[in-house]
Amino acid sequence: MSASAAAAETPAATPAREPILSVNNIEVVYDDVILVLRGVSLDVPEGDIVTLLGPNGAGKTTTLKAISGLLRTENGEVTRGEVRFMGENIANMAPEQIVRRGIFQVMEGRRIVEDMTVIENLRLGAYTRKDGAAAVKRDLEMVLDYFPRLRERTGLAGYLSGGEQQMLAIGRAMMARPKLILLDEPSMGLAPLLVKEVFHIVRKLNKELGMTTLLVEQNAKMALGAASYGYIMESGKVVMDGTQADLLDNEDVKEFYLGGGGEHRKSFKNLKSYKRRKRWI
Amino acid sequence: MDLFFQLLINGIIVGTLYGVVAMCFVLIYKSTQVVNFAQGEFLLIGAWICWYILVQFQIPFVFGFLITLVFMAGLGIFIQMVVLRPMIGEPIISVIMVTIGLSIFMRALVNWLFGQNAVGFPEVFSTSSINIGGLYVQPAYLMSFVISIVIMAGFFYFFKYSRYGLAMRATAFNQQVAQSLGISVKQVFAMAWAISAMVSALAGVVVGMVNGVSSALSFIGIKVFPAVILGGLDSIIGAVVGGLIVGVLENMAEYVDGQFLYWGNMLTIAPFWVLIIILVIKPYGLFGTKDIERV
Numbered sequence A: 001m002s003a004s005a006a007a008a009e010t011p012a013a014t015p016a017r018e019p020i021l022s023v024n025n026i027e028v029v030y031d032d033v034i035l036v037l038r039g040v041s042l043d044v045p046e047g048d049i050v051t052l053l054g055p056n057g058a059g060k061t062t063t064l065k066a067i068s069g070l071l072r073t074e075n076g077e078v079t080r081g082e083v084r085f086m087g088e089n090i091a092n093m094a095p096e097q098i099v100r101r102g103i104f105q106v107m108e109g110r111r112i113v114e115d116m117t118v119i120e121n122l123r124l125g126a127y128t129r130k131d132g133a134a135a136v137k138r139d140l141e142m143v144l145d146y147f148p149r150l151r152e153r154t155g156l157a158g159y160l161s162g163g164e165q166q167m168l169a170i171g172r173a174m175m176a177r178p179k180l181i182l183l184d185e186p187s188m189g190l191a192p193l194l195v196k197e198v199f200h201i202v203r204k205l206n207k208e209l210g211m212t213t214l215l216v217e218q219n220a221k222m223a224l225g226a227a228s229y230g231y232i233m234e235s236g237k238v239v240m241d242g243t244q245a246d247l248l249d250n251e252d253v254k255e256f257y258l259g260g261g262g263e264h265r266k267s268f269k270n271l272k273s274y275k276r277r278k279r280w281i
Numbered sequence B: 001m002d003l004f005f006q007l008l009i010n011g012i013i014v015g016t017l018y019g020v021v022a023m024c025f026v027l028i029y030k031s032t033q034v035v036n037f038a039q040g041e042f043l044l045i046g047a048w049i050c051w052y053i054l055v056q057f058q059i060p061f062v063f064g065f066l067i068t069l070v071f072m073a074g075l076g077i078f079i080q081m082v083v084l085r086p087m088i089g090e091p092i093i094s095v096i097m098v099t100i101g102l103s104i105f106m107r108a109l110v111n112w113l114f115g116q117n118a119v120g121f122p123e124v125f126s127t128s129s130i131n132i133g134g135l136y137v138q139p140a141y142l143m144s145f146v147i148s149i150v151i152m153a154g155f156f157y158f159f160k161y162s163r164y165g166l167a168m169r170a171t172a173f174n175q176q177v178a179q180s181l182g183i184s185v186k187q188v189f190a191m192a193w194a195i196s197a198m199v200s201a202l203a204g205v206v207v208g209m210v211n212g213v214s215s216a217l218s219f220i221g222i223k224v225f226p227a228v229i230l231g232g233l234d235s236i237i238g239a240v241v242g243g244l245i246v247g248v249l250e251n252m253a254e255y256v257d258g259q260f261l262y263w264g265n266m267l268t269i270a271p272f273w274v275l276i277i278i279l280v281i282k283p284y285g286l287f288g289t290k291d292i293e294r295v
């Protein structure tokens, strides 16, 4: 039995709330010809951590960029379907409009401004805020309390370690007070201890600040530890989805993403039962 | 020896002014990757517009000057949007050709509108020199120096503390990163041109007060090239230092030439000699970023 079918039988696992973000069957094309996403759908309920897993090149980053609007900066376009955020279709909107609506993407590879200090990077995160300098200052202190290590770093952010840069990137996102944060592979290139620390922070922010998070990861074990619901992508499609418990229990997930098991099956695509029904709008 | 110090002071004063114009050039280069060969024409247009408003309408200097700034901001934004926005993504050599064309066009337009001859600026500051410890300095020069320092402090504050200054730096670092933070790159580009045109015009007005308004103003744009290349093209501090070096060098060259060599015209050539020597030793300029594309 597929995990999505299992999820359907136990609707209590995900509360029947209106999702804050609902991606409906989107198709994404780069440079007018390269079709990368072929009908991706996913929901992120408010206050949850949802994870998007899958191998390299599956289209996870593209999905996030379709949501944040950054697709535009790479000559990509949502050619079908819609991205509903708080009821509004934001597909193909300019990224600065989407940030103002409350979605903030922390891009793969941290992408902090290397020739600025930690504080300057954090203040940049608050660029779109309109609630005054005092509120921004308060949040700056709050972020530095979450990441006490950053307080000691007074030089340029380019000299921070990878882990510190990741914390800075997350802190910078917090400064925008987003309603939804998109995290693209926060554990990439980090030592195991730091990976733990980053995931601890992601969970903490979710618990204490109610930060709704869509988390893209290759490290499925850590991601499923933090998320309440997960989607698995391959070759531009969602091939499977389910609650944390369903996915952790699933034999094939264990085999392909959590380590262990044989190597005889190369891909979920070959398993008919995981072909996900398309949601037509 | 008195002449030496006199020329040194002149060099520092004119050097800070070069520094200001060089900063304007770097501002555009850093945030929009455009090498603006029309920087000197902003001085020219600014000075002429201000002169025209003051002479034509007989309003107090402050108002005439503020109107000039507003006009220049508009002109900067207009040029960015109409002339340079369509050039985004085109080869750097095409963009350079466009700004050279722009410079020729603006110079011709000004010549046509206002004529070739130099005119005196309505006197705002006394032009008779005052004696400071044996050295003669025109009050207008002194004002030019003070204004230059104030502008530099303003730039520093703007880029270090203001929201828009940070946004411009983020855009200069990486446009996609800037966009991910909610910064409108288009807005930043327009702002860079507006500020650059306004501050250049301010420098033009200052020079116009001292030397009169004429097409010679646009030659300051040429002085700015050795300054910014010395400083490293993408460094604001480098622009200031480069401007000072060029200003002082010019005057020192004149001193050496006038006292010992009698070759003539050293004033114009010396900065370029030093430029070549420095580039041989430090190919990215004194303060330049290594991975920058040289043109």
Ligand SMILES: Nc1ncnc2c1ncn2[C@@H]1O[C@H](COP(=O)(O)OP(=O)(O)O)[C@@H](O)[C@H]1O
Pocket: A030, A031, A034, A036, A054, A055, A056, A057, A058, A059, A060, A061, A062, A063, A074, A076
């Ligand atoms: N800017 C782009 N232009 C063209 N193709 C792209 C671009 N970005 C990604 N792709 C292609 O889209 C596919 C999915 O990439 P991506 O979304 O980065 O996957 P993932 O994040 O899951 O590793 C890959 O085949 C990649 O080559």
Ligand SMILES: [Mg+2]
Pocket: A060, A061, A062, A108
């Ligand atoms: Mg990716």
